Amino acid sequence: MKRPALWAVAGFSVLLAACGNDANLSQPGPANVGPEPVLPEQQRGLLPSMTIASPAQWGDQRPTVPRGYAITAIATDLLIPRQSLVLPNGDILVAEGKGGGAPKLTPKDVIAGYIKAKGNSSVKGGDRLTLLRDGNSDGIYENRSVFAENLNAPYGLALIGNQLYVANQDALVRFDYIEGQTRAIGPPVKVTDLPSQINHHWTKSLTASADGRFLYVGIGSNSNITERGMIAEVDRAMVWQVDAQTGAHKPYATGLRNPTALAIQPGTDQLWVVVNERDELGPDVPPDYLTSVREGGFYGWPYSYWGQNVDPRVRPQDPQKVAAAIAPDYALGSHVAALGVAFSTSAMGGEFADGVFVGEHGSWNREKPAGYRVVFVPFRDGRPSGAPIDFVSGFRGTDGKTRGRPVGVSVDPRGALIVADDLSNTLWRVTPAR
């Protein structure tokens, strides 16, 4: 008896060890980023490849920025900061919260939920907006106030004239805002309900059209790949166009698995989005992406990815939808988990003047972690051009510890990048050194 049992255990160990077979890249290689990424074969072992962040304190360390730039923490001890908004007078609003709470349906949900939670902050989400002010323009945000509280996992922020819009995980709401205000007067007014059943992907990203008539709301899918059922995906994995006045809404673009951040290209009406793609198909497939959004466009989820690459996990399949799927503009690399996007400005200086910043929260479904940084995607003639450049990095140290995880990014037109970090609960500000 003893010997067969031993063999069984040994055989089983080999089986498990054979499961992790990722590439030895810590970041997506040049083949896996850009407008035409190479898409390797799908693969998934008996266990999904996992490397969960092991959190540590920053101490005296700071994230790494390019030569000629400086980084400072302008707010610490926030309550899970996600997205930020630079107001016209230079004040910064930060949305803090933690949503979700989708029911655990399988033993996997229970186990994976426990494991993944280890890579995140254990702080309770603030469900509030914090306002930061630098009264004397010395780069120190000495005034801090709670602009609004008792919100429901606020995420996306947008300002149209004197109306401040906030995308909670269940509704789009509006505050009156007068320049210089540090606290909202009264509770918000609901513009429209947003799809919130289950809320597997709970973040509701937000931006306003150039003319201020419309708001765009990014709504994530209710599963990785339909494992909560097709019915749960009604009104999910899409961007809504919402009339700012009436709250009337329609799907603007669909098939976008988790559109976590939206931005309008300056000087145009063009909407851009970063999207997190599906997990458990392999370390380098499919890529998360940055793309301009075509009105009425379908981008593949759940039936296919990067155009016509069919995902065999979806039943029933839909060849017509697959044929209609648009390939995105620019691959950011698989599992980097892009959660923030913002267009740069000439005040950011030099090679970082024309392009977008993308906050990459970082992977779990990859043996060699990817993301955990803010990259700059250079643009030329209004289109992405060239490889992404590390702009803020060092969130994952060489010691294997993770000190921060970037989420939302926003650009101060006076020349600063604001980065929300939901692991160390810090707001970082990167400026060209003067």
Add this chain to the structure above:
Amino acid sequence: MSATVDRPRQRPLHPVNAFFVSATVTLFLGALLSDLAYAVSYQVQWTNFASWLIAAGLLFGGVVLLFALVGLRHADRRGGRYLLYGLVLLATWALGFINSLIHAKDAWAVMPEGLILSAIVLLLACVAAWMGLSTLRMGELP
């Protein structure tokens, strides 16, 4: 005295053990039926049911395996048939565990491996239960 001691004896399973053996068959049968329901309907709730039934089958099967391990102390008195019973139980549990990992894949990624393994695991569980419970019919005293 010496004439009876040398003869291997089929010792009936303790009723508690017998309960767990029987439950394992029921649970793995439920898992297979759920897999079949998912395969024909594409309704993911069925594969969720299968995942939980397999997990419960492993829990109950683990108890049976423990009973068997304890029983092995007297393996010399129980004979090769008991050893075989233990091996079938171990195979049931090991394949059941692999099946649970396959069922942890999302949506249709479970198929067809999950369905095939569910059938094999049920078959093994039935064989183990047959071997374990058939001792009851022999009517021999422990």
